Amino acid sequence: MMDCSRVEALLDDHVDGLLSEALAREVEAHIGACASCARSEAEIRSLLRRVGDLPRGFEPSRDLWPGIEEGILRRPAGPPPGVGAPSIGWLAAAAAALVILSSAVTLWVVGDPAPPERAVGRPSAELASLSASEPDYLRARASLLAALDDRRPCLSPETRRVIEENLAAMDAALRSMKSALEKDPGNRGLAELIEATYREEIRLLLRAASLPAHA
Amino acid sequence: MYKKPRMIVVAAAALLTLSLAAQQKIDEKRPAAPAGLVTVSNLSGSVTVKGWAQSDVAVSGTLGKGSERLEFEVSGDRTTIRVILPENARRVEGSDLEIRVPQASRLDVDTVSADISVSGLSGSLSLQSVSGGVSASGPAPEVSAHSVSGPVVVETDSRRVRAKSVSGEVTVRSKGAQEVQMENVSGDLTFEGALTAEGSLEVSTVSGRVEASMPKDLAAHFSLETFSGDISSAFGTAGKPEKDGPVGKHLRFNTGSGGTRVDIQTFSGDIVLIGR
Numbered sequence: 001m002m003d004c005s006r007v008e009a010l011l012d013d014h015v016d017g018l019l020s021e022a023l024a025r026e027v028e029a030h031i032g033a034c035a036s037c038a039r040s041e042a043e044i045r046s047l048l049r050r051v052g053d054l055p056r057g058f059e060p061s062r063d064l065w066p067g068i069e070e071g072i073l074r075r076p077a078g079p080p081p082g083v084g085a086p087s088i089g090w091l092a093a094a095a096a097a098l099v100i101l102s103s104a105v106t107l108w109v110v111g112d113p114a115p116p117e118r119a120v121g122r123p124s125a126e127l128a129s130l131s132a133s134e135p136d137y138l139r140a141r142a143s144l145l146a147a148l149d150d151r152r153p154c155l156s157p158e159t160r161r162v163i164e165e166n167l168a169a170m171d172a173a174l175r176s177m178k179s180a181l182e183k184d185p186g187n188r189g190l191a192e193l194i195e196a197t198y199r200e201e202i203r204l205l206l207r208a209a210s211l212p213a214h215a
Numbered sequence: 216m217y218k219k220p221r222m223i224v225v226a227a228a229a230l231l232t233l234s235l236a237a238q239q240k241i242d243e244k245r246p247a248a249p250a251g252l253v254t255v256s257n258l259s260g261s262v263t264v265k266g267w268a269q270s271d272v273a274v275s276g277t278l279g280k281g282s283e284r285l286e287f288e289v290s291g292d293r294t295t296i297r298v299i300l301p302e303n304a305r306r307v308e309g310s311d312l313e314i315r316v317p318q319a320s321r322l323d324v325d326t327v328s329a330d331i332s333v334s335g336l337s338g339s340l341s342l343q344s345v346s347g348g349v350s351a352s353g354p355a356p357e358v359s360a361h362s363v364s365g366p367v368v369v370e371t372d373s374r375r376v377r378a379k380s381v382s383g384e385v386t387v388r389s390k391g392a393q394e395v396q397m398e399n400v401s402g403d404l405t406f407e408g409a410l411t412a413e414g415s416l417e418v419s420t421v422s423g424r425v426e427a428s429m430p431k432d433l434a435a436h437f438s439l440e441t442f443s444g445d446i447s448s449a450f451g452t453a454g455k456p457e458k459d460g461p462v463g464k465h466l467r468f469n470t471g472s473g474g475t476r477v478d479i480q481t482f483s484g485d486i487v488l489i490g491r
Contacts, residue, residue: 002254006325020339020357020375022321026252159327162346162364166381166400173400173421177482180442187463189440189480196419197400200381204363207345214300214307215258215327215345 002030007037008210015044137198144205154213163208170201239278241312243287247272250319250338251292258298259328260309266318266335266353272296273315279308294320330365348383366402385423399423409433415476423484427477431490434471439488440464441481449490 002010007030013019014027031038152160177194181187247253249270255262260279272294278285281304286297298310309329316322321338324331330347333340339357342349348365351358359377360367367378370388378385380399387395389408397404397418404418406427412434418425424444429435431449439446442463450470479486 006254006323018377020321020341020359022252022339022357023323023341026323156328159345166363169382170400173482177421177442180482184442184463187442189465190442190463190482193419193421193480193482196398197421200379200398200400204381207363211327211345212258213302214304 002026007031007034008040011037011041011044015041137202140202141205144202144209147209148205151209151211155208155211155215159211159215163204166204167201170197170204173197174201238280239282239285240276241278241285242273242275243285244271244273245287245289245294246270247289247294247317247320248292249317250321251294251317252321252323253294253296253314253316255312255314255322255324256297257310257312257326257329258300258307259326260298260311261330261347262312262314262324262326262332264314264316264322264324264331264333264336266320266337267315268318269315270317271315272317272320274312276311276313279310281305281307282310285310410435410475410477412474416478418479420480420484421482423481424487425479425481425484426487426489427479428489428491429477432471433475433490434473435475435477436469436473437467437477437479437488439466439477439479439486441484441486443483444481444485446486448486448488450488 007027010019010023010027014024017024019027031041148163155163174194174197177190177197181190181194184190247270253264253272255264260277272287272289274285274287274296278298281300283299283301283304286295286299288295294316296312296314298312300307316336318335319337321340322333322336323341324333324343326344326347328346329344331342331344331349333342333351333353333355335353337354337356339359340351340355341359342351343359343361344365345362346364347362348367349360349362350366350368350370351360352370354372356373357375358369358371358373360369361377361379362383363381364383365380366384366386367380368386368388369376369378370386372390374393376387376389376392376394377396378387379397380402382401383399384402384404385397385399386405387397387407389395389406389410391409391411391414393411393414395406395410395414395416397406397416399420401420401422403424403426404420406416406418406425406429408428409430410416410433416427418427433450435450437448437450439448440463446464446466448466450468477488
């Protein structure tokens, strides 16, 4: 059976229904036998339901963040920083943050089935939505970066270099795309690319924070 | 005075002996389920997995200096292969694992810098690395391959392929996939091959160049979008890319009955469609 750290790494994809049938069965089998992971999954699904229940055009930074933040800050006693894997509760909360961000931005971007009218120079739903989501993203990112700092001493210089270079590349890409979106605020494709890059950055941070010692 | 050089020689010899002793050859085999799940975890070095007609899982290769041991366990239909490192290890060399598994096995491989190479499996594959390259070939029906900075190459007969990276190149060669998703932030993305009649190809990148080479007679709906890159299509679009904002290009068109869906999005990367 999968161990808890592996299941935690797969939970967000599992909840999104993105795992292969075989992997999903493995995750389900583990959840069925592990109360802690079952609780993590239930929390993610619950948060996701809250997003789904919100009306279009909601502002999740006001409604959802306290729960996510509480989950992230409620780091159960575990191994000290730099030893072993990070705590499951923390990772679950971080994964929940990822799901929330992903779902929220996706909801904004694709929530309206009819493409909005494009009007040059007019502030669009896409731009407004991304602006509204940014505080949530930045808070999740800051928490994950803090977790990565905890892990940094036990990662190899090469792994640290790869992670830092890729984070820097994604930040540069995000800056360029956000600047471009200001010039073309109705560009739905651009908003989707920004959202995908945000999501990938959070995924990388989650992965980096959960790497084992000596990685 | 004369003792010092001799002590150094003795110490060096002892270290060399320890070092050689620490390099462990591996050659183990266990009976396993014919279509079980095999999970492999190795931080650095390499992981090569091949499917074979036997019902055993076999591991050979070298355990890197400084590694504690190889965990190799079979429990029910699950086989676990894991390089275990000592808790306070300072310097650990990479381990090279060559693994043979029953052909129908499902596989889950996780590495940090170790390259992953998989071939000849007909079960689903989930492969991920941080900086190692990931490559998969063979008849696996579903493949999920991800590396942060390493190249990702998938050459399978898969129904469903997800190939992603952050800064690595991503290449998929397909004989007729139902669903292909390719993503990165930078680095080229290349798709070659065919999709099923109702299949889809979704490619998304920030600055990578996308090159998709598909049959000339492909019946598909194309949606190609870039903010500052160029679009080149060999699929007879006739019209010019529409500009539906102050900047950027969006090209939508159908060929034939349009059953297959091809969606490609870039920020600054060029999009090139090639008809074969």
